[in-house]
Amino acid sequence: MKKDFxxxxxxxxxxxxxxxxxxxxxxxxxxxxxxxxxxKGKVLGxxxxxxxxxxxxxxxxxxRHLGGDALFISPNEIGLGKRESIADIARVLSGYVQGxxxxxxxxxxxxxxxxxxxxPVINGLSDYNHPCQAMADILTIKENYGKLQGLNVTFxxxxxxxxxxxxxxxxxxxxxxxxxxxxxxxxxxKAVELAHKFTTxxxxxxxxxRDPHEAVIGADVIYTDTWTSMGxxxxxxxxxxxxxxxxxxxxxxxxxxPEVIVLHCLxxxxxxxxxxxxxxxxxxxxxxxxxxxxHAQKAIVLQLMQG
Ligand code: CP
Ligand code: NVA
Numbered sequence: 001m002k003k004d005f006x007x008x009x010x011x012x013x014x015x016x017x018x019x020x021x022x023x024x025x026x027x028x029x030x031x032x033x034x035x036x037x038x039x040k041g042k043v044l045g046x047x048x049x050x051x052x053x054x055x056x057x058x059x060x061x062x063x064r065h066l067g068g069d070a071l072f073i074s075p076n077e078i079g080l081g082k083r084e085s086i087a088d089i090a091r092v093l094s095g096y097v098q099g100x101x102x103x104x105x106x107x108x109x110x111x112x113x114x115x116x117x118x119x120p121v122i123n124g125l126s127d128y129n130h131p132c133q134a135m136a137d138i139l140t141i142k143e144n145y146g147k148l149q150g151l152n153v154t155f156x157x158x159x160x161x162x163x164x165x166x167x168x169x170x171x172x173x174x175x176x177x178x179x180x181x182x183x184x185x186x187x188x189x190k191a192v193e194l195a196h197k198f199t200t201x202x203x204x205x206x207x208x209x210r211d212p213h214e215a216v217i218g219a220d221v222i223y224t225d226t227w228t229s230m231g232x233x234x235x236x237x238x239x240x241x242x243x244x245x246x247x248x249x250x251x252x253x254x255x256x257x258p259e260v261i262v263l264h265c266l267x268x269x270x271x272x273x274x275x276x277x278x279x280x281x282x283x284x285x286x287x288x289x290x291x292x293x294x295h296a297q298k299a300i301v302l303q304l305m306q307g
Pocket of ligand 1: 055
């Protein structure tokens, strides 16, 4: 197991499957009689350079359920890379806490933290990827279908951080991944190349579409996310003109497999990338998916911080 959790692409399929299975065990145990205090005395320092509901609260609660604690580190206070270098912050924090979770803009910042930190670093979202989200997504898919290999996952919308991690985890674990996105909003070539590399072992298929209606044919999972990610706010108006054909609505849903499930990392912009009817309808797994952040991350902190 690696020291850090920075990208699902850093992990082997076996390691990812083991983490998912650990999350399932921890979840079952939690609902039966609670988890044992395996992280007693351990503290996760949480750096947030962007806002959060799910990531912040689910990491905090994951630590508490395991007998540990979490510490919110205000961005204004530490001024990551501004008030003090990332290398110095990492080395100082390593003497205070037993793990660091960071949500950053530039992906290099979380890499730099990991490079200098003596304790595990977990990526809680960067402009490039969102690996903890992908773990909760796969957990939700596995709970729903009882399997992973051969399922068809279709992402509708921006080729963003969430899409990158989802594509990589699908490519690692043998799920087929398709994305439909407007021109100019493709997943980066570098991330696509990496995904193709993984498919030589997993036999996953990766497909790229402009037309969302074509992309959802045969889909077992439809996934969407905001049209404008954190940090891109000045592009909001431009994006609102380009993305409406990529809305996940009842019509699009009816073109997928009859048992299709709908996922969204949240926060949702209802009426934009997803309609209320779909988000609150029988195919939606949005809230179990959000709740699974807790269980997936419990497995991650336990794996990295125990011992
Ligand atoms: N999905 C997700 O990461 O949500 P938050 O931004 O609220 O943490
Ligand atoms: N793509 C979104 C995900 C939020 C959890 C963003 O980066 O804002």
